[in-house]
Amino acid sequence: MNLQHALPYELWGLIVRKLPRSDQRTCLLVSRTVHGVVMPILFSRILVFFGSWESANDPVTLRYIALQGAKPEVRRHNENMMALLRHIARTPEFASLVRELTIAAYEPGETDEMTRFLIEALRELRNLRVFRYYGAQPMLYADVMRALSEGPAPTLRELRFPVPRNVITPYQPGTRRGRSRVAPQPPTPPMSWESYFDNMHMVNNLQIVDAITLTGLNQRGVSSKTLEENQSRSRRMVAAITDTLRHLSVPDLGWCLRESSPRGPAWAQLGGLYTLELTDMSRQRQDALSISRLFQHCSQLRSLTVLGARQRDIDALGAAPTSLPRLESLKLSFYPDHAGWVAWDTQVVPFLREKKRLRRLDFILFRNYIGAEVLQILTAIPNVEILGLPLFEPRSWNADTFKTLDAHLPMNLSVLLLSGVVIDETAAPPRKWVELRQKLRYVHFLYPQCDSSVDLTEDLLKDPPESLELVGDAARLRWLSRADGARPAEYSDTWPLSAVCFRSAAVFQNGDQRDADDKFADDCEWMLRHRDTALFDVFNTNGFGTFLDDPR
Secondary structure (H helix, E strand, O other), X not given: OOHHHOOOHHHHXXXXXXXOHHHHHHHOOOOHHHHHHHHHHHOOEEEEEEOOHHHOOOOOOOOOOOOOOOOHHHHHHHHHHHHHHHHHHHOHHHHOOOOEEEEEEEOOOOOHHHHHHHHHHHOOOOOOOEEEEEEEEOOOOHHHHHHHHHOOHHHOOEEEEEOOOOOEOOOOOOOOOOOOOOOOOOOOOOEOOOHHHHOHHHHHHOOOOOEEEEEOOOOOOOOHHHHXXXXXXXXXXXXXXXXOOOEEEEOOOHHHHOOOOOOOOOHHHHOOOOEEEEOOHHHOOOOHHXXXXXXXXXXXXXXXXXXXXXXXXXXXXXXXXXXXOOOOEEEEEEOHHHHOOOOHHHHHHHHHHOOOOOOEEXXXXXXXXXXXXXXXXXXXXXXXXXXXXXXXXXXXXXXXXXXXXXXXOOOOOOEEEEEOOOEOOOOOOOOHHHHOOOOOOEEEEEOOOXXXXXXXXXXXXXXXXXXXXXXXXXXXXXXXXXXXXXXXXEEOOOOOHHHHHOOOHHHHOOOOHHHHHOOHHHHHHHHHOOOHHHHOOOOOOOOOOOOOOOOO
């Protein structure tokens, strides 16, 4: 390369970020300068997945389904993934580039080597900021968590990991099928997952963790004694990093609200939270008053998610309409038999009216909502920008349906998700409700399990709104390119299934520095969070490419 005509280093970075991932790999061969630019961009986020997670009946939560035999391409890909982990472990310069590591563990067969290579790699990832672990096999052994504490713990900001019902099994090389034949050490006593946060070495190393997501903690069928132990350990875990913890996702708040606790309600541990996600409140036993008092205590909270909400939870919101004064995001989910009794006008609307900063609102229903009473709440939040709505029972939408939408949808929307979409081919959908939303950048349609005879995404393509960039229907997401002269508007290729299943805010940036600077990517990721069931209700792998594709 002629250095007299070379672009500045910073400009190369801006250019490379906008390229498809395949082209970024090609840039590694252009020159030493470009190689140095591409490496941190290409390998800052790494997705390692083992096995055929595409074969799961729920690709996101990766429920275990034993495979009859590993496909040849899966076996080859497993070998490639182990080679990548081995390269990380043996090359400190390369390991220093990795900031985000996602493990999709879905290999019910030979897991011994996979676990060993993962442990070795984790010890070298000194600059890791984010660690996410999905799936059941290989298990999240105690030694994996220990390696995490010994390697990147001083830099970790976000942790996501599944929680076994009782304990994490210690990793014992050579005890499962695999190539390792090392004689196992005497078995280590089982280690509870919370004990890592009781261990002072781990606590001292995790001084800047501000986000924890615990998944897979199903308390159904657990004895009351075990439940109390789990709640006690959860309390100790949160207490260990109270000073830095700002984002917490847990099944419920039983560990915090128990009056019988020796320390009383652990509210002080939650006072500094910005984000609180309660992912399984359907079995929560506390009363509305306790929950309401907790909400009043969380004065710094910016984002609240309550999944499996019951009448008690809505009563808690209605009892303290002035609580959570800084709230910017609210996501609630109901089962149909609970949604019908919600008093939107007397409980939800007064609460929302007090939320002057609220810009993101999402209501999720498991199945289709019968009735459109939820539209009443939009009168209380005319300035909301991010909106997810379940509207109507599964019957064909008509002109009146779109007229109702047009009358209620806020004008400043930038992200809109509508569920329960069924359109009869004899009723052409009016376009006014879309055209008037001049700031709309992302729209997503979720269908019931029956098919819709009209594809709204194709209707949008005929004359897309000027601001529209991203369109989704069910699990299919596509970028929208503008019409240019004789070239009509068109959609990009469908996102790889891996990008849909293991999505983060980064995959919504599309190489656009503007998206990295504003809130759009975060808004998109937030909107689809906890909507995996609806995304895959009519899931079909056809059209998604191979599951081995890299996410964008």
